[in-house]
């Protein structure tokens with residue numbers, strides 16, 4: 001149960017006072033999720049999700065609030081931040097930053113079908129286009145600097161063959177010049193647990209807290225490495241074809257994106273191999289962890305290298 005900050009009905013009723021959202025009726029902690037505390041908040045007018053940020057400083061949150069506001073105003077299915085009567089969305093509760101957003105329909109799917117995969121790809125491409133008109137920029141917290149630092153931390157824990165793989169891939173990625181590729185807003189973590197579906201209808205993308213300004217096709221690579229694979233991380237042809245066709249129908253890749261595509265698939269695999277290795281070897285003491293298998297992304301990386 002990932003409710004780190006326990007809230008009472010009375011506290012939330014008080015917290016809601018500056019908002020124009022009706023009377024609080026029910027409050028329910030959300031078990032899923034590993035980073036923040038989330039509650040479903042039901043009022044006489046609507047349903048919302050209240051997030052209490054357990055790790056972020058207040059100052060780093062406006063980018064995400066503005067981004068979700070921008071994307072939802074541009075028709076991208078994602079949480080829409082709720083502002084109070086003064087127009088302010090970000091507040092504090094228990095001294096921690098807190099944000100209420102619209103509640104999306106649906107739940108995450110572990111075995112997506114082709115229709116759902118198509119919807120994810122279309123929405124991702126539309127999000128990339130909508131992001132072009134968003135003029136705030138945030139750097140990628142999981143970019144080059146983080147890769148190097150994290151690799152140094154996990155390297156001593158690895159077997160020689162893994163050390164070689166990691167070293168080789170870091171060098172390869174460091175040598176790439178991606179400056180000519182289209183950049184913009186990326187989600188950065190579009191995994192199956194970050195997309196909600198009501199049947200085949202996409203409820204929306206959630207968890208924008210890795211969103212940043214980066215290479216758009218890299219975001220596509222992150223998504224296909226997750227949505228279009230079998231249990232071993234090997235691409236399933238029809239899933240990959242459906243995803244790429246749907247994405248390209250909305251935002252076709254440039255020639256440069258096509259030529260860097262195999263390298264981007266590798267970069268996306270490396271990013272999640274590294275974060276999972278770090279979480280595996282340096283678990284936070286006392287923190288509830290949903291262990292994610294680093295070996296999966298090691299296999300994905302080896303597979304994508306073989307495709308290059």
Ligand SMILES: Nc1ncnc2c1ncn2[C@@H]1O[C@H](COP(=O)(O)OP(=O)(O)O)[C@@H](O)[C@H]1O
Pocket residue numbers: 002030032033034035036037038049079101102103104105107108193194196206207
């Ligand atoms: N806007 C939303 N609408 C509906 N459900 C949501 C929304 N935001 C989060 N949830 C639910 O809360 C769960 C945890 O959210 P998530 O953002 O993944 O948390 P964490 O940042 O802690 O990983 C999701 O799996 C989903 O079920």
Ligand SMILES: N[C@@H](CCOP(=O)(O)O)C(=O)O
Pocket residue numbers: 142189191272275276279292
């Ligand atoms: N979706 C990721 C987890 C998010 O990245 P992290 O850097 O917070 O570990 C995964 O499945 O590994």
